[in-house]
Amino acid sequence: MSQQHPQPQPNQPHPQQPGWGGPQTPPGYGHPPFQPLPPKKSNTGKIIGFGCLGVVALLVVIGAIGVAVGGSSSNESSGSSDVTPAASAPKDDRNAAAGEPSDKAKTGEAKDDEAKVVTFKVWGTAPAGALGPLDITYGSDSDTRKGTFKNGKFEATLPLGDDALFYNVMAQLQGSGDIQCSVTVDGHTEKAHASGGYNICHAQANAGLLGWD
Structure with missing residues (x-):
């Protein structure tokens, strides 16, 4: 007995199976697909950068301290070489340190002593005469004294x-000389x-406004 297959009716659409060609509905029921959030930026790079800068700054500070210490040491060494030993100090300085007057001071005192006196001199040949x-x-205008000529002076x-x-x-003179x-x-x-004869040798210093002349 033969089986009869149903014949398709006109004007009836053929059923469509999923995945067989026709349009498919995208996931999300008509909405655009879900976009994932961007990953958060990490601060690790910043931390590493700041750490490198800190290391560089520390090296710079250490170098500056080393230069300063080296410069002060060189200054101290050069300054110590300029110190004169006490044993080689000038004689006048040693006298001053010991509380004794220096040779220069003694010379100045001697000049002051000479300046405080007046010196009179006569020299030459002066034979005795009849008188x-x-x-x-x-002497001075207020003090006159007599002198004696001996051994030619x-x-x-x-x-x-x-x-x-x-x-x-x-x-x-007394007749000659x-x-x-x-x-x-x-x-x-x-x-x-x-x-010669009875001539007179006369030397005189006068007090003036600007000193003796």
Whole structure:
């Protein structure tokens, strides 16, 4: 007995099976597919960068400290080489350290002592005559004294007075001879000369506004 297969009816659509060609509905029931969120950025790079900068800064600080320490050490060593040993100090400095006056100070004191006196001198050849030996007088406007000529010279000193107007020395020959004379006041010297007969050698220093002349 033969089986009859049903014949398709006209104007009836053929049934469609899923996945057989026709349009398929996308997941999400008509909405666009789900987009995943972007991953969060990590701060690891920043931390590593800051760590590198810190290491560099630390190395710079250590280098600066090393340079400063080396410079101070070199300055100390160079400064120590300039120190003069106490044993090689000048004599005047050692005297000053010991509380004794230096040679320069002693020389200055000697000059001050010489400046405080007036020096009178007569020298040369002066034979004695009928009236006796060479006649010498010396002193200031307020003080006159007699001097003696011995062995071809005469020398005397007087204190320098603040109120003296002049200081002088006079030597008169006794018939013959050749002599010179001088007076020194405060470092200033006046000289004179006499020769033959009864001539007089007269040297005088006068007080002036600017010193002795």
